[in-house]
Amino acid sequence: MVNEPSNSANGGARRPWITTVAILLVVLLAVGAYLKLRPRRIRISVVQPALQAVSSSITTNGKIEPIHSFEAHAPLAVTVKKVLIKEGDRVKAGQLLLVLDDSRARSDLALARTRLKTAQAGYSALLAGGSQQQLLVRQADRQKAITDRDAAQRQLSSLERLQQRGAASPDEVAAARDRFSRAQADLAQLDSQVRYSPQDLARSKAEIADAEANIAVAQETIRNSNIRAPFDGTVYYLPARLGAFVNAGELLLQEADLSQMQVRAFVDEPELGRLAVGETTKITWDALPGRTWQGTVTTVPSTVVNRGSRVVGEVLCKFDNSDRLLLPNLNVSVTIIANSKDNALTVPREAVREDAGHSFLYVLQGNRLHRREIKLGISNLTRVEILSGISQNDIIAVHSFSPAPFSDGVEVKIVENPS
Template sequence: MTKRLWWIAGAMLSVLALALGVWWFWGRPQGPLKVKAGVVAPVSMQEDVYATGSVVPVSRQEVRVLTPGQVAKVEVKVGDTVKVGQALVSLDTTLVDAQVAQARVSVEAAQAAVNTAQANLDELKKAQSAANLSGLGAESGAVSASSLLPDFLSDGKNLLQENPISPAVINQAEGALAQSKAALKQAQEMLKVAQVQQGQLIHKAGIAGTVLEVNAQEGSLASAQLPLVVVADLTQMNVEAQLNEVDAGKVRVGGKAIISSKMLGETTVQGTIVEISPTAVAKPSVQGNASPTVGVKIRLDKAPLELKPGFTVTIEIVIATKEGIIAVPQEALFQEGNKNYVYRIQAGRLEKTEVTLGIGNDTHQEITSGLKAGDQVVLNPSTDFSEGMLVAPEVGSGGS
């Protein structure tokens, strides 16, 4: 009986303690929830896209061969400065030199045949003219051609009168001349081909610049896999980078970029976007296909000597710059579905407000509609917040 009384007394004490706790929590006055807040004010903002890229020469020449050949002479070494047309490397030209010489002989023989055919045609035409002149004089009663010509020409005239030259003979001579001219042209073309083949074995600089690589060795076979010599113009440089889909959609040809590098220290280099790839590429990796990226090429306004081909640099592309715009800290924003919101503090209570975004950077986001200067917004809103909740900014909460 005594144990039962003690048990009942303990239960009553527990209920009383619980009631006191509920009264303490709900019965005492509840103050507003303290929140961090910022005041919306006009600011100046610049939106940027950041990436890394590689330095590459604007102009670059790689000397390659389609078929292996023996290297006869290497004219340059790494670091040499070369001019346009300067010899870089020569392959063995023994066979092609013989072909050029043979082609020249063929041209000379064809030219001699043309000269002979032309002379023969000229003689036949002169003889025909003389015969026609003699016949015309006899018919008109004029002085005979034999009375005006020396005896040996007069004898020739008499011979032509007995054996006149027919048009068929002239046509045949003209055909022989045309045929010999065609043979000459063919021989000349063969000479050009041989000379081109000869020239292809002597590789020359197509651009003025600096020799970056020399892979050819005298007496060795030229490899078709490696360039024999690489030349680049180091006075003009590009930076090539890959941008993700979102950033690629923001940049435009002609946009400005700022290039920085550890090699440059505090100095930066200005550049201009000159090319944006028309397609996105997803390169395969060990984990699978990566997200698609778009290639961008930036022309440096002035390439410093410290930037060597192949160096990695940091790129800051300026997307937009605006003055006096309404903006909020990035931590004030939250999303529901495809819409963006902030919690605005109105008369000490939360008001869920939809906003439209403009440009942004790492710290702030432009608001094009939904807020005005002087509005107070909550920073780092919690998922426990709700419309109409009573709040009060913490001491020290300031503007955006």
């Protein structure tokens, strides 16, 4: 009984401490909730728009080709008689490069000329009425017909005089007149006879034409057996070997002017609309890193072709190769400058946002971001031109280093190197 008041007093003394701790916990929770839920400033990086040159380009692969080239092929199955140059030699226009065995062609030429003379003689004889023997026979027949006509005419005249004196009867005169008429008709028939038929004439002309064609072929073969350079250039491929037998049509050599070359670039279909004649091109070759050749687009595609898994248009770009380092058939990298502009107002590509087909930037005003719609121009891999919507003095938000995204009106803090 004596201990009960003491326990009651201790319990009453602990209650104020419990109440105080509870109040402190509530305050701490409230402060924590406030700190967590209140708007926080986003840490960002910013840039100012820059005036600089910007270009839009298309990068692809291509193959080197000569612009002015010449290929020599064997005109017929023949042996290579002389090889007067070696691969890589620079040659002059008209220089003799290869000589082929043309003995067969010369034999064909002689035979064709003989046939031509025979055909021409036959044609002349046909126009004259036949061969010499035929002409002699025809002349003899005509002379006999003339003699018969003249004799019939004299006999008719004599009988007409005798009839006037009563020494010849009318029947005798009529018979003489009939013989004279027949003699005249026989002579006229000989003179009017066709000496040759249209078929004979056509056949004779065809023989002449065939012989002349064979002569032309043989002469062309002989000319082609002496292979000369058609222009100043370089023999960059020479498969022909001295004494080797080559078949008709087989490639003997290739020559080109290596100072002026072109690249056939393979541009993917979606990029074709950006191409235009005159655009600048840059060519690089992996074998010579750091070296660049510059040229221009000369031909844009008129169709597309399948190239492996790609659908491409073939673009021809002319370039200067005066050092002759790029050879035909090399595979190179090609960059086509589709558009370019100096003093363009540009920002980094990552600063530009897209929403529902609209482009915009976040511009810093004071310590808050404000969304501003813009119009884009030329772009490349890192920069994009801004045609309207901002000025050079604006401050543009680029990256956020906080979990919260950019939004219109959000408070921000600029940082350079976030931890």
